Each structure stands twice: as structure tokens, then as C-alpha cells.
Amino acid sequence: MGRRKVCRFCADKTMLIDYKDSRGLGNFLTERGKIIPARITGTCARHQRRLTVAIKQARSMALLPFSAMYP
């Protein structure tokens, strides 16, 4: 059924995981600001680990929300 997902970071080696890139990291967050599981995004375990670290670093610097506010 579903197409096999490929890790975006493995597919494109030039793509870096950086806590300062709040735009890029935003792709791996829900609208509420929760981290999207690797099984949904297809990210491999290695990159998902780095991704979560980067997201948490970005959160601590208020570049990303811990949780979105209610409208």
C-alpha cells in the first residue's frame, strides 16, 4: 500500500540539521509544536535523534515553541 518513505537527510546529504534553522525544523513539528514521530516522516533513527536534539535546543532559545498557544 504505502510508498516506502526515505529519510530526507539521507536522501539529501547537503541538508543539515541545525537548531538555528527554525524554518526547516518546523517541518518536523505538528501545528501544536510537538515533534512528529519518525514513523510518520520516514526519518531514519540516526537523523531523528539529531533532529530531536536540535528541536529541543531551538526550543530552549525560544526559536521554536514548546507548545502552541490556543487561538
Add this chain to the structure above:
Amino acid sequence: MADNRYETLVLIHPEQGEPGLKEIAARIRSLMEDQGCTVNQVWEWGMRDLSYVIAKQRRGLYVLFEYRATPKALQEITRNLRLMDPVLRFLSVRQAENAPPASARPVRRPDREELGEGGGGDFDGLGEGEGA
């Protein structure tokens, strides 16, 4: 002595304004140099919206430092940053020796600088989640 590549992002109280940012950035820089670090780059991001309220502020000033330091020096820098009142937050990260410089990485997001102070209650630092 062995030194490492580090990068430190500092969040400064918005009250300081852009001139205050420059001054504090210069202070931090000289602090680093006093510790025997070589500062490679200083990036002033300027005023940005915060994703959540820190110290009752919705916006803040960011500066990014790229430098080489010994672990001892980093400790001392960290201690001093904690003592600086206008510094709300900071984050030091060790960079791999072969990592590209910060300038080569995507960072810039021009923020609404034109929005005056006390612009009311709308909170729009949350737009990060959209777009695929």
C-alpha cells in the same frame, strides 16, 4: 592547549534595543578574547519574535558568536554570561571541525523590525509549523 570550535547563541532583553545589542555583543566578544579565544564571527540577528514569553517579553535580540576556545575558557564564558543581567538565555554548542561556518547555513529570517514597541497583544511567533 587543545581548543574546540564553539558557537554560542545569546538572547538579550529587547529593552536594550539595537544599540544596546551592539554594546553587549562587543562586551561578550572582549570577554571571549580575554579568555584567549579567537572569535571568528559575530552575527547580529537583531530583533526577533520569541516563540513563547520569556521575562514577560514577546520579542528578543539575538547574537551568534562563532569562536575557538579551550574547555576552560568556555566554562568561564558560561559563568560570565550567567552573571549578565540583560542576557535572558544562551546556548553554547560545540561544532565539528569540518562543519561549515554559520554563514553557510540557513538562518536568516527577517523579522518585523518595523513593528513598534508595545504593539498590542497579537502573538505571531508561532507560524513555524506550517509549510511542507
